[in-house]
Amino acid sequence: MATAVITPERENYLNQEYGIKSWLLTVDHKRIALLYLVSITFFFFIGGFFALLIRLELLTPAGDLVQADTYNKLFTMHGQVMIFFFLIPSIPAVLGNFLVPLMIGAKDLAFPRLNLLSWYLYIIAGALMLHCICTGGVDTGWTFYTPFSTAFSNTKVVEAGVAIFIAGFSSILTGLNFVVTIHRMRAPGMTWDRLPLFIWAHYATSVIQLLGTPVLAITLLLVVFERVFHLGIFDPTRGGDPLLFQHLFWFYSHPAVYIMILPAMAVESEVIACFTRKRIFGYKFVAMSSIAIAVFGFLVWAHHMFVAGISLYSALIFSALSYLVAVPSAIKVFNWTATMYKGSITFTTPMLYAFGFIGLFTMGGLTGLFLAALGIDVHVTDTYFVIAHFHYIMVGGAVMGYLGGLHFWWPKISGRMYPEWLGKFAALIVFLGFNLTFFPQFILGYMGMPRRYWQYPPEFQVLNVLSTAGSTILAVGYVLPMVYFLWSMRYGKPATENPWNAAGLEWKTSSPPPTFNFDQPPVVDFEAYDYEHIPEVEEVPVG
Amino acid sequence: MADSTATPVHGPELLHHFSTAQQQRDAASLGMWLFLGTEIMFFGGMFLAYLIYRLLYFNEFAAGSRSLDIWLGTINTIVLICSSLTVALGVRAAQMGKRKLLVILLLLTLIFGLAFLGIKGVEWYAKYKEHHIPGMSFDAGDLIRDYPQIHIDPAHEQIYFSLYFAMTGLHALHMIIGVGMFTYLLYHSMKGRYGPEYYTPIEMGGLYWHFVDVVWIYLFPLLYLIDRKPLG
């Protein structure tokens, strides 16, 4: 770094200490955020590698690249790695960890050592998962459905179960830390109705992590016990009930969708306000819609079980309740668009991702309504329609939000600007690649192509080729940011304190921030998104 | 929330990122309550399984429950309630600065806790002798002989004992963690670390201990007292 910097850098969290020990034993939330950034990026590329193998296998109708057994393992480990080791920790553990204390004007999270512990739990879980992958893998699907997982599968179910169990505790501890921090560590004047919407959404996410994840933990533990000791609690031949497993599993795993998407919504609220230079329209509604999503999210899990043999009456009720979740989600989308109306919009990279998010999330959300409708769901259950739907939410929504957020706060995190034109280019590639990959899958699913098969009838090939082509473009779009982010750490233009001229406490300290975040403890005497009172600057920040 | 921007006076136990001791105590307390909330959800999964299978297989649950030693269960309940009392008194002693009393009370708590685990071990060993441990050559033949009046399916009986061992086992694991915690607290109490200005760890350890105690208060009737009236 010394070559790129002429004036001596001021002391910040990155240069305060050097050496591997100063990172592995750090309790600074910003450094832990970076530890997470590196580790989840690693798992993102592992999960992405599985995805590419899946798409390559599906290039031709015949099962020619891999055997059926291998294919089963590929989609299982793609799902488990992407969900539990990338999406769940992604925005909360990286951006949330970095920004929650900064945004509320605190020196750190409430429990810094617990924060480090949660990263170590993640690493232990990740190492176990890697070991599981390298020594044979799992083939149960990410859902661990019983009795297949407990009585029939002869792959490493126990190891994967234990890995995800441990990763769950990492997630619980992060959520716990956020809730306590938001309650107890706010700077003077930072009242609840002045909190950035990023904080509100992370609060809601944390509540889901706290209440949902322990149920997943006990469910996986029971699966492990059942498999090791042959208990029979999920085995129908011995009086056990596989539906009980599904209820317990989806009680967590439906709300888990909101653990992944709420933080992306958190990012978008910040980005959209900044690049339209306006206060978010209907601040209170957007804040409360996060809480509503967290609450409603716990009431709809059985929509994953419409064809599993639950009673028609409970299916009807869960179907109706599932529609309810659309209301707070729609509030957010409408309020963001209302914010943009007559705003002065700048088309920066984070804003491009925000546009992408709104469009793709809306597609994913609306097709979610198709699936919530009992009649249609029975028709498209276990087809590529479902796959396309949740990839629109998770890849089109959550990953877009994550990338947008990473670009938006990269100057704060690294103290450097990324090359803006490359950023825009990559965002465009991601958007195009994404749609080419997943839109054909809606059609495939509607035509009846089932998920989780390694071969398919020849009439589905054209759409599958399009999808595979899209996935390679998408891969390029994901590799690009990693390359230019790394490049910018050395060669990027040094970032000013507030390169976007944005509102919010995190922009009122240097980039990168000092170890204790603020030189003077901040006092908040302004509302969130106070863009009316921020003087315009002439130069548009271009890296 | 901090109410003052003046540079706070940091006592020895006040961590750097808090402004006041009060803020630190409030954070710890909220954190512990949230953690206990997650614990309720954790045990909740098993309570749900218990509820469903008890409704489905009541005979087997009643027979399994009868085979447990009600006296050892009752004694263990009393032991745990006593330990909760000593914990509560211990927190009080710390607040009032009675350091010697605090050490004695924590020691008593530890003894009660270990006694509970010992008695639990005796009960488990009896189940092992009776071939009532699921998976390990499980055999419900003795219960079928003992209760000819009711129909007992061995597979369903195994579900009862699966839940019995899962629930009491995870409870015991929490007890072991609690014993570890209280050994730590005892060590630091003997060094005189806790007093009226700083007793948060004792209070938090106490909250955890009470929670584990309350779980047992539910487990005892649910597992031991399902149907104890004589079979007619």
Ligand SMILES: [Cu+2]
């Ligand atoms: Cu769902």
